[in-house]
Amino acid sequence: MKVLLANPRGFCAGVERAIEIVERAIELHGKPIYVRHEVVHNKFVVNRLTKMGAIFVDDIEDIPEGGVIIFSAHGVSQSVRNSANALSNTIYDATCPLVTKVHKEVLRNQKKKHGVVLIGHQGHPEVEGTLGQSSEGQHIHLVEDVEDVEGLFFNQDIDLSYTTQTTLSVDDTQLVVKALKDKFPHINGPKKNDICYATQNRQDAVKEIMKYSDILIVLGSKNSSNSNRLMEIAINMNKPSYLIDGADEIQKSWIDGINSVGVTAGASAPELLVQEVVDFLSSYGGGEVIEIDGIEESTHFPVPKSLRTEKNK
Ligand code: SF4
Incomplete structure (x- = not known):
């Protein structure tokens, strides 16, 4: 059984920045810090940051007065922003640019x-x-x-x-x-559309590996929009596709008798989880692991200046 890895896959620049903002805020202010909504839609990432001292809340009202507040990568409405401003002077905005x-x-x-x-x-x-x-x-x-x-x-x-x-x-x-x-023939729109580079590139990469794969495994959480869209690409090609949070969710019946497995990860899923899936597949009859060529991404979004320290700019 061949294992084909999509490229690019996993973390995008917006997710990397959002996670870094939470980590640096904890380092600077100590715990707890309050994040409005899951900072990115990934169970593994949210659990790790929770252990470090982040508290994830759905309503600003659940944050005590003066608490350190972080907005998630998905962005917030003006009313959420106003409520946060009324509650605290220490707010970091992890909205993806x-x-x-x-x-x-x-x-x-x-x-x-x-x-x-x-x-x-x-x-x-x-x-x-x-x-x-x-x-x-x-x-x-x-x-x-x-x-x-x-x-x-x-x-x-x-x-x-x-x-x-x-x-x-x-x-x-x-x-x-x-x-x-x-x-509405006179409607105006953005030059291309507003779908981000990371979403576009990960979808193109899945289309490429699915030319050679019998099934697709997507690392990502059920509430991750871009991960669900990756899974749908394989389904639309009439190939079985599975969205999982980790290797422990793989059912052996999915890969029994299969010649090639495509593996990718949504923009909020870390590479570590992909490697665990590769290890699982290797221990279960997986042979060659092939990294399919794809677009190299160089986008980087810096964290806010107030979170940059001398040792870590
Ligand atoms: S998926 Fe796109 S819009 Fe969302 S955080 Fe990543 S780069 Fe930003």
């Missing part, structure tokens, strides 16, 4: 009095944060799929713009954008 870019786009378009459409998944924290950028009285119209576009109506004379969640399926989003452009 690529999510902040989407927030700015929405605000710019609303300032121009455009009707704004957001393509994204209802209930995802990034989408809640982006919807919550809306200036008072201005509504952002959320669409998830082509059917939602059919139900959209605007006055003829209104200018329109669309933006997208950063971790969507590139292929599905193209269909939704096409439906928007067919229905």
